[in-house]
Amino acid sequence: MSNLRINGTPHDIAAVPPETLLVDWLRDGLHLTGTHVGCDTSQCGACTVLVDGATAKACTLLVAQLDGSAVTTIEGLGTADALHPMQEAFRTAHGLQCGFCTPGMVMAGIGIAQRHGAEVDEATVRHELEGNLCRCTGYQNIVAAILAGAKEMSHAGV
Incomplete structure (x- = not known):
């Protein structure tokens, strides 16, 4: 089993195709659409997330690279009643x-x-x-x- 934590929730990534970009899996696979696709070349930063607490551009990372990591997206920061x-x-x-x-x-x-x-x-x-x-x-x-x-x-x- 391959695990990746997204906003604190564990996900088994064993079935995710190895060529899948993190930004695409977040948006299309998990329906976390706050991470935006702007340029697909890491130039714009619209896809910036935190990976193990450090900023990273999700359009440059493969899901398969992140086994054992923790990813935080904009959806994982706060709530409407208690913003980060x-x-x-x-x-x-x-x-x-x-x-x-x-x-x-x-x-x-x-x-x-x-x-x-x-x-x-x-x-x-x-x-x-x-x-x-x-x-x-x-x-x-x-x-x-x-x-x-x-x-x-x-x-x-x-």
Whole structure:
């Protein structure tokens, strides 16, 4: 039996074809459509998830590579009644517009916050977001959201 935990739930991946990309299995196999397919070339970051706590682009990973790993998608972060601190920061800082890039940006923001903590600066956030594209916002509110989310994550011990 091959196991992969998605948002805390174990899944047997033995029957998943070995060429299946994680992004396709999440969306088509598990119906977790918050992870978006933007470019299929790892350029846009819309498919960013956490794999064993580190950010990864789901369009670059095969499900078969992840045996024994834990994947967190945007659906695994919070609920409508209790958003994750980074989700709440995006909401309050208006860090989204059309919403297509938002799940990947939130996941990237969590990774940035985990690596740098509450004291992360704007230049670091901007640099680390280079692999995540947004065509609507101009990034200012996304950066503000990540800075605020990093502080809230630190305060909440997340």
